[in-house]
Amino acid sequence: MIKLPLALLAPALAAPLLAQAPAAAPPPPIVVAPWIHALRDDALANDRYAFDITEGLTTEVGQRMAGTAAEARARAWSVAKLKAMGFGNVRVETFDMPVWVRGPESADILAPFAQKLVVAALGNSASTGPAGVTGQIVAFDSVDALRAAPDAAVRGKIVFIDHRMMPTMDGSSYGQFGAPRRAGPTLASQKGELATVVRSIGTDYHRNPHTGVMGFTDGARPIPAGALTLPDSEQLVRILKRGKPVTMRLRLESTTIASAQSGNVIAEVPGRDSNLPPVLAACHLDSWDQATGALDDAAGCGIVTAAAKRIMDAGRPLRTIRVVWFGAEEVGLFGGLDYLAKHGKEPHHAAAESDFGADRIWKVDSKLGEARRDEARMIGAALAPLGIVTGAFDEAGGSDIGPLLDSGVPGVGLGQDGTRYFDVHHTPDDTLVKVDSAQMRQNVAALTAMLGVLSGGIAPKSRVRR
Amino acid sequence: MIKLPLALLAPALAAPLLAQAPAAAPPPPIVVAPWIHALRDDALANDRYAFDITEGLTTEVGQRMAGTAAEARARAWSVAKLKAMGFGNVRVETFDMPVWVRGPESADILAPFAQKLVVAALGNSASTGPAGVTGQIVAFDSVDALRAAPDAAVRGKIVFIDHRMMPTMDGSSYGQFGAPRRAGPTLASQKGELATVVRSIGTDYHRNPHTGVMGFTDGARPIPAGALTLPDSEQLVRILKRGKPVTMRLRLESTTIASAQSGNVIAEVPGRDSNLPPVLAACHLDSWDQATGALDDAAGCGIVTAAAKRIMDAGRPLRTIRVVWFGAEEVGLFGGLDYLAKHGKEPHHAAAESDFGADRIWKVDSKLGEARRDEARMIGAALAPLGIVTGAFDEAGGSDIGPLLDSGVPGVGLGQDGTRYFDVHHTPDDTLVKVDSAQMRQNVAALTAMLGVLSGGIAPKSRVRR
Numbered sequence: 001m002i003k004l005p006l007a008l009l010a011p012a013l014a015a016p017l018l019a020q021a022p023a024a025a026p027p028p029p030i031v032v033a034p035w036i037h038a039l040r041d042d043a044l045a046n047d048r049y050a051f052d053i054t055e056g057l058t059t060e061v062g063q064r065m066a067g068t069a070a071e072a073r074a075r076a077w078s079v080a081k082l083k084a085m086g087f088g089n090v091r092v093e094t095f096d097m098p099v100w101v102r103g104p105e106s107a108d109i110l111a112p113f114a115q116k117l118v119v120a121a122l123g124n125s126a127s128t129g130p131a132g133v134t135g136q137i138v139a140f141d142s143v144d145a146l147r148a149a150p151d152a153a154v155r156g157k158i159v160f161i162d163h164r165m166m167p168t169m170d171g172s173s174y175g176q177f178g179a180p181r182r183a184g185p186t187l188a189s190q191k192g193e194l195a196t197v198v199r200s201i202g203t204d205y206h207r208n209p210h211t212g213v214m215g216f217t218d219g220a221r222p223i224p225a226g227a228l229t230l231p232d233s234e235q236l237v238r239i240l241k242r243g244k245p246v247t248m249r250l251r252l253e254s255t256t257i258a259s260a261q262s263g264n265v266i267a268e269v270p271g272r273d274s275n276l277p278p279v280l281a282a283c284h285l286d287s288w289d290q291a292t293g294a295l296d297d298a299a300g301c302g303i304v305t306a307a308a309k310r311i312m313d314a315g316r317p318l319r320t321i322r323v324v325w326f327g328a329e330e331v332g333l334f335g336g337l338d339y340l341a342k343h344g345k346e347p348h349h350a351a352a353e354s355d356f357g358a359d360r361i362w363k364v365d366s367k368l369g370e371a372r373r374d375e376a377r378m379i380g381a382a383l384a385p386l387g388i389v390t391g392a393f394d395e396a397g398g399s400d401i402g403p404l405l406d407s408g409v410p411g412v413g414l415g416q417d418g419t420r421y422f423d424v425h426h427t428p429d430d431t432l433v434k435v436d437s438a439q440m441r442q443n444v445a446a447l448t449a450m451l452g453v454l455s456g457g458i459a460p461k462s463r464v465r466r
Numbered sequence: 467m468i469k470l471p472l473a474l475l476a477p478a479l480a481a482p483l484l485a486q487a488p489a490a491a492p493p494p495p496i497v498v499a500p501w502i503h504a505l506r507d508d509a510l511a512n513d514r515y516a517f518d519i520t521e522g523l524t525t526e527v528g529q530r531m532a533g534t535a536a537e538a539r540a541r542a543w544s545v546a547k548l549k550a551m552g553f554g555n556v557r558v559e560t561f562d563m564p565v566w567v568r569g570p571e572s573a574d575i576l577a578p579f580a581q582k583l584v585v586a587a588l589g590n591s592a593s594t595g596p597a598g599v600t601g602q603i604v605a606f607d608s609v610d611a612l613r614a615a616p617d618a619a620v621r622g623k624i625v626f627i628d629h630r631m632m633p634t635m636d637g638s639s640y641g642q643f644g645a646p647r648r649a650g651p652t653l654a655s656q657k658g659e660l661a662t663v664v665r666s667i668g669t670d671y672h673r674n675p676h677t678g679v680m681g682f683t684d685g686a687r688p689i690p691a692g693a694l695t696l697p698d699s700e701q702l703v704r705i706l707k708r709g710k711p712v713t714m715r716l717r718l719e720s721t722t723i724a725s726a727q728s729g730n731v732i733a734e735v736p737g738r739d740s741n742l743p744p745v746l747a748a749c750h751l752d753s754w755d756q757a758t759g760a761l762d763d764a765a766g767c768g769i770v771t772a773a774a775k776r777i778m779d780a781g782r783p784l785r786t787i788r789v790v791w792f793g794a795e796e797v798g799l800f801g802g803l804d805y806l807a808k809h810g811k812e813p814h815h816a817a818a819e820s821d822f823g824a825d826r827i828w829k830v831d832s833k834l835g836e837a838r839r840d841e842a843r844m845i846g847a848a849l850a851p852l853g854i855v856t857g858a859f860d861e862a863g864g865s866d867i868g869p870l871l872d873s874g875v876p877g878v879g880l881g882q883d884g885t886r887y888f889d890v891h892h893t894p895d896d897t898l899v900k901v902d903s904a905q906m907r908q909n910v911a912a913l914t915a916m917l918g919v920l921s922g923g924i925a926p927k928s929r930v931r932r
Contacts, residue, residue, distance in 0.1 A: 055704070058701075059579065059701065059704045059705060059708075060578075060579045060705075060708070061579065061581075062575075062579060062580070062581030062582075063581065063582075070580075070581075073580075109528075112526075113525065113526045113527065113528060114528070114536075114539075115527075115528030115529065115536075115758075116528075116529075118894065205899045205900075206672045206674065206895055207674060207757070207894040207895055207897065208672065208673060208674070230899070231895075231897040231898070231899045234898075234899065235524075235525065235758070235897065235898070238521065238525045238898075239525060239526075242525075242526070291673070292581075292701070428584065428673040429672055429673055429697075431673065431697040431701065432697070432700075432701070432704075433671045433696075433697050433700065434671075
């Protein structure tokens with residue numbers, strides 16, 4: 001049995017009494033315009049734009065590591081694609097950034113049981129050079145356990161840091177259990193370790209390691225830092241449990257380029273009133289280097305661009321919709337920060353981003369401000385038929401748009417189901433086959449309805465829809 | 467509705483009639499001894515031997531490529547383990563064989579869309595050397611399509627051969643769709659191709675390529691031959707569909723050793739009557755080099771050895787149970803052929819093998835001969851409570867024991883559920899985490915009951931169980 005809240009039952013129970021007393025004014029009803037329902041449902045049933053963009057970008061460009069020639073090819077592809085789709089003001093805003101490039105890598109257990117483990121360097125790892133570094137493994141269950149260890153116990157050794165991340169629908173476990181990658185290498189360096197390997201901050205049990213960016217803070221000297229796959233991490237734990245000293249030769253070669261070009265690709269659906277602030281719909285164009293970045297974040301670019309295109313197909317919105325395919329997100333939000341520097345002082349009506357795969361949206365949060373509560377409620381009402389619940393009115397998030405939201409730009413946060421996201425995220429498995437096109441269409445439907453509300457109504461050739 | 471065969475309904479329907487007429491003599495009832503039920507059910511609930519062997523071999527040795535130092539370490543590990551478990555006559559029978567050793571490998575699309583694909587060389591591939599070979603890709607859906615192509619269309623090119631293998635419970639699709647790997651390279655060589663890449667003969671959609679042995683027959687000159695993962699094969703198909711010439715640089719380095727040592731590890735549960743032929747329970751010790759060979763075939767060694775050990779724990783069987791962990795199965799059945807050469811003329815009561823992972827057994831076939839039909843029926847009756855159906859009485863199979871069965875040795879074939887076997891088989895994903903210990907115990911229970919029947923009864927310290 002499902003218990004209904006008493007409030008839902010109350011109107012019927014209390015009706016006779018209320019009929020005899022003056023009632024409080026009910027909140028104004030939220031009526032979603034029929035054209036929004038129609039655009040949303042058409043996207044849900046028929047969208048091909050999102051998958052087409054995702055398929056094209058991952059097939060014709062492949063991986064798009066920030067600051068590399070591949071990301072430059074991706075920008076050229078994106079400009080051509082967005083122009084071909086009919087977007088206006090298609091342009092690239094470039095910026096410079098440092099680049100870290102992966103080289104050959106291996107992790108060999110030399111003793112007591114000689115065997116190879118599968119490893120990937122973390123972004124910004126120091127290079128071991130071709131000879132690698134060899135040292136005894138010391139293992140810790142968490143960064144806290146490493147912190148508590150005396151420096152003498154780990155100095156000159158290779159530290160392995162484990163963790164217990166499980167999948168969560170909202171993806172919050174990635175933040176909660178990500179300390180081995182984010183804080184581990186700096187702490188290891190400060191304690192005088194030779195190198196560090198962490199259990200991949202992911203949830204899949206295939207031999208595909210999870211990379212990701214990290215940085216050495218507080219003046220810590222860079223050391224080699226890599227991630228073992230989950231099966232290899234558990235293998236290492238089993239080997240350690242045998243109680244004999246374990247020696248590893250870790251080779252993580254890499255090179256760095258002090259400064260290279262990246263850029264944000266920007267395209268617009270011009271609004272009828274160019275004096276009104278635009279609605280920003282974001283994703284990021286760059287990917288990690290181990291796969292084609294289908295879910296992270298070609299799919300996001302496909303979803304937001306498909307939604308904007310569907311509005312454009314229907315007519316002309318009141319406000320401009322600005323689509324931004326940010327560059328260099330993975331390696332440090334360089335694109336988001338460049339946009340903030342160049343456009344942060346301009347007003348924006350709202351910003352939203354798709355950067356959490358392509359599985360179904362289950363919740364919509366927003367932070368449009370108290371005065372725009374009805375607009376926020378309208379978004380919730382427009383998305384509810386997709387099985388999307390309305391969450392908070394004082395919250396919105398997004399990776400590339402994070403700096404912009406922090407600066408005070410209003411935002412909408414579309415929460416996707418992240419249960420299987422960290423099975424493929426940042427691993428060699430982030431390829432097109434992992435995109436569920438039916439769930440992707442639900443995303444496009446939600447974004448289309450959201451943009452329908454935020455853009456303030458569409459004028460078709462014959463009349464203004466409102 | 468499930469239709470019952472009329473024969474099942476007949477006794478009830480026909481009882482009044484039959485009561486008035488002389489009945490044909492019913493077949494003698496098959497009564498499984500209570501001690502067999504007890505041993506089987508104890509294995510199902512409590513076995514730890516099989517997982518312990520699988521965990522130990524994969525952890526303390528890792529990969530065990532035939533003819534390498536790793537396989538030699540595996541033999542030493544196995545001898546120590548089997549002696550520690552109390553087996554008798556533990557010994558190694560060595561033989562020599564040629565060895566192929568994998569080197570660095572890569573598959574780079576150079577044009578029209580530069581990107582890296584994931585590849586693994588097939589066993590016995592020619593080496594490309596460090597520079598690799600570069601050529602245009604020509605694609606075929608099947609070996610038959612390649613065969614039909616004019617030689618001029620493929621000469622000097624790199625041929626990609628696709629296929630449509632889907633998982634099947636009995637694993638038969640592996641044979642049916644495996645032609646690209648088995649026949650493809652020879653055909654490609656005969657047609658003057660530069661090299662060949664095939665879609666992995668597997669069913670998983672992770673970026674872990676499926677290797678396996680192949681040979682160049684009919685005097686064909688060896689050429690480089692590799693397997694792309696399923697996601698990479700489908701990526702290549704998408705790239706080809708764009709209609710522009712596709713160029714690949716394929717690097718598959720390898721070395722060969724003309725002759726190196728491998729060997730079969732043999733251990734016995736000595737029978738009460740040493741004049742009776744032994745029951746052979748087989749698996750193979752070697753593995754492919756990309757993973758720890760947990761399912762192929764450490765698990766098989768765990769299962770057959772656990773079953774023999776459980777018989778030994780209960781008492782002394784009438785017939786000797788001979789456990790053989792064959793060497794060099796993957797690369798050409800060298801161990802099975804060596805055993806046949808050395809022991810093929812000795813009588814064997816029966817042979818059975820576990821070499822298809824550790825998922826549940828669903829069927830038992832046998833080929834014990836017409837005179838031993840009751841023994842075969844007894845095995846079926848002993849296994850039925852595990853949800854195992856009795857199949858054919860004129861069929862038995864097994865990889866290492868294949869030559870022995872072909873020579874006329876009676877056999878029992880325990881059919882495991884292979885639906886997910888080719889998700890991990892011969893790929894980097896064949897590691898311990900893929901072993902389902904509950905299903906593994908069902909295997910041990912079945913093998914224990916089978917050995918209970920075939921070994922002819924156990925004598926405990928106090929009395930003979932029969």
